[in-house]
Amino acid sequence: MGEKIMFGHSNMDLDCFGSLSMARYLYPGHLMVRSGRIHPVAKNLYTVYRDHLEMITAKELKKHSIDEVVIMDTRQYDRVKEYFRFIPDFSGKITVYDHHCETDCDIPGASVYDGDFGANTSMLCMELLKRDIHVDENDATIALAGIYADTGNFSHGNVTGRDFQAAQYLMEHGASLNAVGKLLSKLREEHQVSLFHRLLNTIQFHNIQGYSIITSWMKLEGQMAGLAAVIERIFEVEDADAYIAVFELEKEGSHLLIGRAGNPRIDLNIIMNSFGGAGHPQAASALIKNSSGFPIYAHLLNMLEQRLKHALTSMELMREAVTISRKMTLLDSALRLEESGNSGAPVVDEDERLVGMITLRDIQKGRKAGQMNAPVHAYMTRNVIHADRNTTIREIEQMFYRHDIGHLPILEDEKVVGQVTRSDYIKFLQNNGDFREIIPQE
Template sequence: MQIVTTHKNTDFDAFASTVAATVLYPGTIAVLPKSANPNVKAFLSIHKNMLSIYTSDEIDMNQVNHLIVVDVNRWDRLDGMEKLKQKQGLEISLWDHHLNDGDIEANWKCREDMGANITLMIRKMREKNETLTPMLATLFLIGLYEDTGNLRFPSTKAEDAHAAAYLLEQFADLNVLNSFLRQPYGEKQKNILFEMLKTAERTSVNGYNISFSKMDIEGHVGSLSVVIQMYREIMNVEAAFGIFSNKGQNRCMVIGRSSLDSLDIGTIMRALGGGGHPGAGSAMLKTTDPDAVEAMITDLIQGNQQASVQIGDIMSFPVITVSPDTKMQEVAMILREKGCTGVPVIEGEKIIGIISRRDFRKVRKDSALNAPVKAFMSKNIITIEPGRSPMQAARLMVKHDVGRLPVVENGRVIGIITRSDAMNYFYDLLPNR
C-alpha cells in the first residue's frame, strides 16, 4: 500500500500537493492530518464526493510500504505516522519546496526552492502529459496562489507563474478560487484586530521595521492569519508577529507575516517548532509568556541577519580618498578617471567630509577649481558599519538622499558602498569574487 500525507494545520498548497500525488502515483491513498485550515475544510466539505480522503486512523500502517510526503520534511509535523518512522524497508518519496534541514530520510526526493510546492508537482504532470479536470486544476491553482500570495510574495519564482498559466489553460475556475481564498473575517476577528491596533508599537531589529502584538485569547479563534496580514499592512511595517496566549490550554500561538524575502518568517517559525515560508508562518509553543516569545523571535531575527549578506561582503575597497587640501580641479580629474561619483575626504585616518559630482554645482567660477576641496565638500557625513545589511544601506541612502556610504570600522574608513552596489545586490548582478 502506498499513501501520501502532509503537515498538520494543512493549508491549500499542502492539500493540493497531497491530491496531486494521487495523480502522479496511481493507486495512492491520500491521508490528511486531522487539523486543517478552515478554508481547506470548507473545500473538502463541498467536494467530498469528488475526492477520496482518509485520516491516519483509517489506515493499517502495517500494510504501508511506500510513504509519499509533500510540503514538509519533518516527522514531528506529520499526523499519525509514528509507526512508519521506525518501519524497516519503508520506501519514502519526498516533495518539498522548503530547503531547510529536516529529519525525513527519503529514498527519492524532489526538493527545490519554489514559491509553492504544487508547482514542482505540476512540472512533473506536464512532463507526463497528465490530463486535469477543471476541479483539480482549480484546487492546484488555489494552492499555488495561496502560497505565493497571488504571485506577489518575494519567494515567487517564474515557474510558479508558468504553472499558474498552465492551470488556467486547464480551465481552473477563478470564481471558485476567489471564494475559498477569501478567508472568513467576522466580528471576532475584527475585535481582535481593533485591540491589537490600540496597543500597537513599532520597533527596529537590525534595521527591520517590526511590530509585535501580544494578546490573551480564549478557545479557538479562526482566521488569525488574516488578522495578522491586515495588521502588518495597516501598521506599514516589514514584518508583524502576533503572539496569542491561551492560558487555559497553557500554550501560545505565534503567527508572522513579512514583506521581505530577507526576513524569512518560515526559518524563524521552524526554529520555534512550527513552519512556513519566507512571507508567512506560524508555530505553537507550550508557554504562556508572550514576552519570552518576543525575545526569542528578536534573537532569531538578529541571528538570521548576522548569517546573511553584510555590507562588508559587497562594499568596494580599497577606497579612493582625497585630503582636505586637494584642489577641486584634481578631484574632478580623479572622479573622471576612476569613474567615481564621489569620494571621502580624509584627514589623518578620520573622515571629515564627502565630495561628489553634485558639489561641483557650487563652483561658480573657473578660478574656484584651484580652491581646496574642504571649501566645497559636504560635512554631513552618513556612514555605515560593515556588519549592517544591504537593506539598511539602501534605507540610509534614500532617507538622506546620498549616493554612497563610507563603511567605517573603529573610526577608520575601510570601504564604500554606492547605490550601484546596493542595487546590484538586490538584482543579483554581483560578480563572483
Template sequence: MGYNSGGMEVILTHDNADFDAVASLLGAAKLFPEAVPVLPRRVNRNCRAFLSLYGAVLPFVEPDDLPRRRRITRAILVDTQGLTTLKGMKRNLAVDIIDHHALDRTLPPTWTFSGETLGATTTLLTEEISARAIELTSVEATLLLLGIYEDTGSLSYPSTTSRDVRAAAWLLDQGANLSVANEFLHHPLAPQQWELYERLLEGHESHEVAGHTVIIAAAETEGYSEEISTLAHKLRDLLEPAALFVLVGLNGARRVQLVARSDTEAIDVSQVAVHFGGGGHPQAAAALIRNRSLESVRRELLALLPKVVRPGVTVAQLMSRGVQVLAPETTVAEAAERMRRTGHEGYPVVADGRVIGLLTRRAVDRALQFEMADVPVTQVMEAGSVTVGVDDSVEHLQRLMIESGWGQIPVVAEGRIVGVVTRTDLITLWGTPETPPRRHEVAALLERSLPAPTLALVRRISQAANEMGYVPYFVGGLVRDLLLGQSIVDVDIVIEGDGVALARRLAAEMGGRVRTHRRFGTAKWLLEPEVWERVFPQEGRPRTGQPAEGQPAGGQP
C-alpha cells in the first residue's frame, strides 16, 4: 500500500471533507492500490460517524499514522485542486488531480489534471472501477454511493448528469445499501448546529437580482464554525433559491465565514468568494473573511451581487401578448363558444381593468354538464386576483402557479393586462433542445465510413473548392447512409459556384479528363488508374479498379 518502496504515494482531499471527498479517497485507492488514502484532519460529522462504524474495513490512514521517515514522491488529489502539505513531501512533487470541476488554475510542470464536469468526483472514479471490473464490498459500494448522492442531492441537483445516475445504479448492483446511505445522508444536527441553523433561517433575506432569487442568511455565533456547508445544504433544500450565501460571524474574533451555493449557470458563486479572498467553483465556494464585521460583509455582498449575477429569464420573455379577457357578465355558453373557436384553455375575467378570476375549460365543461350554460362566468370561475409583472422572474412565476393552482396567469404592466403566461410556456422553457451534431464528430464519422481512396479524393476536391471561394456540399444518399451507419456506395458533391471551372482546375492540377454539360452547369472529372496512383500513391487504387469519377456540380447535382 505504498509503504515498502523508497518513496511513498498518497491520496489526499480537501479539509472539512464531505462524503464525495471521502468516497473519492476510497475510489482512488481501489484504482491505485500502491497509494495511501490519507484522511484530512477535519471530516464532516456525518462522514466521521460512518467511519466510526465502518472505518475498520476501509483502507484510510490518519495523517499522524503515516511513516515519519518516508519521502512522499507522488500525490493524487481527489475532489480538490489544492495540495495539503504533509511532512516528507519532496520538492517538485508529482501531483495528479482528479476532480469533477473545471480546472481553475495554471498547473506546475509536474502536475496533471484529469476530470470532467459531473455531479460528483466519485462518479469519475466509479466509472473507472466498473470499466476495470474491480470488485467492491457492500461497505465500499455504499460509501461510493454516498459520495454521489450527497453531492447531487440524491440525483436531484441541476448539476446531476446521466453518468452520475448510471454510476449510482451500478453501485446498487454491487451491493450498496440504500437504507444505510439514507441514514447518513439525513444525519441529525448537533444541538449547536440546530441553534445556528434556526438563527440563519430566521434572519435570511430574499432578493431578486437580475431575475433570480438570491438568499442571504446571516447570523452571529459564539464559537461554532464547523460544517457551515452542512447548514447551507439544508437551507438550500428548504428555501430553493437560485443562489444561497450563508454568512456566519464569529463573535469577538472579527471573522466572517462565507459559504455559497448556486443552482444556476447564471450565478458563479466562486467570483464572490474570490472577491472576499476565498475560492471554489461556480456551484460551490467559500471564504474566511478577517477583520470585518458581519454587517459590513453583508452590505458589500449585496452591492456585489448585481455585478456577478447574469440576467435570468423573465416573464416578458415567456408571455403571450394580446391576451383576450372575459367580462363578468359573459355567460358560460358564450365562453364555451369562444374557447371552441380559439382553442384557448382559459381566460382571465376582468372587471374595471382588474383581474377578478380565471375561467378554465375544465370549469366550463363541468358547468355545461350541470346545465349551467346561461349563468355568468363569475359563478364558475376560480375567483382571485393573481398576476405577475413583466420583469418578474421565472422562479417567482413558478411559486405563484404552485400556490394559486392557476395554470395561466395574467401579466400586468402599469395597471393594465399586457399578456398571459401559461404552464406550457414553462414546459417549453425547460424542454431540453436536441444537441446538434458537432463538426468534429461528423468529420470523424466521414473518416470511419469512407474508403481511404474516396476520402483522399473528397479532401482534394474540398481544398480546391475552398481555394476558389466555393462551398462544397454532400448531397444524395451519402448523407442518409452516413447518419444511418450504412455502407456508402457513391459520393455526390454540389458546389456553390462554377462546377465546370472547378473540374477543369482539378484536371489541370492532377490529370484526368473532363466532360462538361454547360447547359446544366455540371461536369465529370475522370481519373484513370495510373493517374490515380500518381496523385494518391499512398491510398491504393479505387476498389472497383475502374476510373475514379468525380462530379462537381454548380447549382444542381
C-alpha cells in the first residue's frame, strides 16, 4: 500500500504554509511536501519552523510510492506540476482545498472543496472547529500568519466573518500575535529599504477611468528577495486605488509585475492573468519570461485604459434631492427635514439654484435663540461644497475628509439634482462587496 502526501502550490506563501499546518490534523499520517521555491515573504517562517513542520522536498517523492494526494490553495495544474513531475505514474485519489472559487479546476480527477474565505487557511480552520479538533500552538501561529497575510491584516475586500472566526479559533489554541507580527514585519533587509526609496522616486501617477493608479518601472539584474514586501509598503504609503510595479530582469530576460489594489472594483487577478500570472483580486503578480525588448510597461498602461470601466460616480450613490426654499422659515425647514428623514438639505432660490445648506444643527441654533420663524437664509451655510454627476466616489470621499461635511449636493446646470450624505457613503463602504465586475472576463 502506498503513502499519502499533501502539498501546496509552487512558490509557497504564508497562506500555503498555514493551510498545510491545519491540514495535518485533518489528514494525520500524510507526508507534507515542500516546493522547491518558497515565496520571500514566507522564508522567515519556514526557517523558524522548519523542524516543526518536518517537510520532505518534491525531489524526495521519487523514493516513495504515492496513492493519495491532498493539494492546498490552488486548483491549477501548472502551479503543482513540479510535484507530479516526480510521481509520473500516480493514478490515485486527489483532493483539493482551494478558496479561489472563481478559478476552474484543471487537475484531472480532483475533488474540490472550496468556499467564500479571505484566506485558504480559514477554510481548514473552520473544518477543524466543526470537528472540535485541537491544534498545537506552533501550528496555530503558522496558520494565523497565513490568515493575516492573505487577508491583508483583515483589510481586503474578500474577508468574511469566518476569517475572524478562524483567527479566534487559533488564538484560543495559543497562536502568538507577537510571533505573527515579527514574521509579517516588512523591509527587514537593507536592500529592501534601499529599493523602497528608489521606487518612490520612479512612481508615476495616473488617472485611469476615474481611478487613481500609480505605477513604476525599474531595471534589476534579477529577482530579489522581499520585492512584494516593498510593493506593499509603498502601497500603504501612497493614497491610490492600485499600484503596479514593473521590473525588467536583465539577466533573466524577463519582466516581473507585482500589484496591490485597495479598490474592490479593481481585480488584479484578472489583470495579471492577461500576463500569465495569478493571485487575488487585491494582490497578484506575473512573471513574463523571454520578454526582453518587449514594451511591457506601455502594454500594461494601454491595457488598463482599455479594460477598466469607469469608476463609480455620484450617480450610483446619490439620493433624491430634498430641497429647502430660501424663503422658508426655520420651523418649516425643520418640518420638511423631519418628514423626509434627512438631517440636512440644500437651500435653493426661485430658479432652483443652490444658494446654501441647512442642517438640523443649524436649526437647533435658531431654536435656542427663539428664532424659529426667522428665514432659513439667516442660518444656512453659504459657499457650499458641491459635486456633479461625474464626480467619482473617490473624489467624494476626499471632499468629506478634507472639508468635514456631512451633505454634498449634486448639481447639473447649476441646479440640484441630488445629494450624497455621510451615511450614504458609510453604506457604500459597508456594501462594497456588491460592486464588482469592473474588469469583464473575456
